[in-house]
Amino acid sequence: MSGSLGVVAPDGVPEVRPGDDLVALVVAAFPQIADGDVVVVTSKVVSKAEGRLVPGSDRAAVLPAETERVVARRGPTTIVRTRTGLTMAAAGIDNSNVEAGTLALLPLDPDASARALRRALAERTGRNVGVVVTDTAGRAWRTGQTDIAIGAAGLVVIDDHAGRTDAYGNPLAVTAPAVADELASAAELVLGKLTARPFALVRGRGDLVLPRGLDGTGAKALVRPEGEDLFGYGAREAVVRALAGRPEDRAPFGAPAALEEVAAAVELVTGTSPRRHDGALVCTDDPRLPALAMAHGWVVDVLVGSVTHSAPAETTIRPATP
Template sequence: MRLEVTAPDGLPEVTTGSDLAALISGATTLTDGDIVVVTSKVISKAEGRVRTGDRDAAIAEETVRLVARRGPTRIVRNRLGLTMAAAGVDASNVEAGSIVLLPRDPDASARALRARLHERTGATVGVIVTDTAGRAWRDGQTDIAIGAAGLRVAEDFAGRTDSYGNELVVTLPAVADELAGAAELVQGKLGGRPVAVVRGREDLVLPIGEDGPGAASLIRPEGADLFGYGAREAVIRALAGDDADRAPFGEPAEVTELTTAIRRVHSSSWTAVALHTDGPAAYDLEIAGRPDRAAIAAVCFAHGWRVVAWQPGVSGVVARVSPATP
């Protein structure tokens, strides 16, 4: 297999109303099966998403919730569902004093660009809109797909077998992200080349009229990610116990997982763990000694449960707990 990635030079400065399809088709020759990769920056410029003003205010507007903070650095979940530093608000490659917001709907932008490119060139291409993001556990950044049209954004290998006969269970290469990273290698951050063309993966490109699931399909829904909050923020949210903060912790854990966690923060042994059957699903957890009720309530919160009542026990207290719905 051969993969070819090129980034044309000489594209003019993109401003509000610029016809990106005309600029791209004038700078490169497209053929069926090509994948056109465009930075979100030029999409935003063409769509009028550049403005002057306070960057912090723009970040606040684009933020749905704070995920983690370290000093001035904020990792947030933005209105698109993306978890990014500063909500994706950028002040680079733009006039001083200006800021660039992400496109309102990157998948829709990709669909519109794909349709216009087909009108101008007759070629059936895929389109990816990219932005730069950091990664948990890794230094550095890479480009990812935040918008896509006309291609499969992931390849599902679950259920297939490898050359040794082993069944693949969870194997889902995010090919749109991989292509975004490959494109960034030739675009460069300072090269003035916001467009790249990937050739050699025509198997991913869909027929005209089929735009595919878009890059939004790669975003895990709230509660499905194991890292809904940063380490410090998770502790604070659990101790505060605000129901509005429940969703990122996910669905309620099994009661055995909950009791194991409580044992880790309370050294005394249990004298009883019983299902409470007189009413909605709940368990009575009898805890020996004098447990820290606030700590146990926080552990319950983090595991998708709530303490609904405290009662005296034979050798300590009984915490009645029930699953909470995020």
């Protein structure tokens, strides 16, 4: 047995406009759709059909309404976390493949859009298929972009290998392919960016398609929760947020770091060794301590000086509490 994967994207799909029936277009594009197939749909046509278009050409003007928080800024580029948890340049707002003077916003709930498509396809074709809604995203350490799954239904989106062993008997602990993203990227190879091909059909991974009536976790399962992302802020933004020290900026820095880790950081930055006291650190007073504490999920103790009154002045820092 050998593995194989087939991906096809037909030409000639008509322009999609608000209110159009995407399911009818998909059915017409894939008359031989079969159980176990995965239908891949670009977010752009989902946004068009759902009326997620706004007049204008200035993305910065509509960006705040689509932003949960700013992750990083660099010149004209702003990377944000959207309401759905996606981290993307300009919140995925795009002016390509739309009429001039128009901006396309991402679907309000891409997983819900995928579920609606899966359900309607089952009703009209009698077939049990998975659905992936895709969008293009950059990668923090790689040049260029690739398509990812921002919505999914009826599909295993992450293939967790934890508890399995490889061919050499080695236990697998962290291997978890994001198969929904891999399907999105495979489909993008035939969809392209400059063609009228908004739909693709992937055949050969029916093992990832869930039984009828089960939609699965959706693509939201691929989004890291706040605080679990080791790079919740860009390099510059992290410095600014740590120095500003606003409580609402704390979550992306993650859970409080271990005492020994913070002690080592204090010694590295200030050149002095803190004392351990009841789960806290008593440090020689230094104006950099609040930012250092913030970056590690710690806080300056509100009872500064309560542990000791010796000279020189001292500051107590402790892990932040939820």
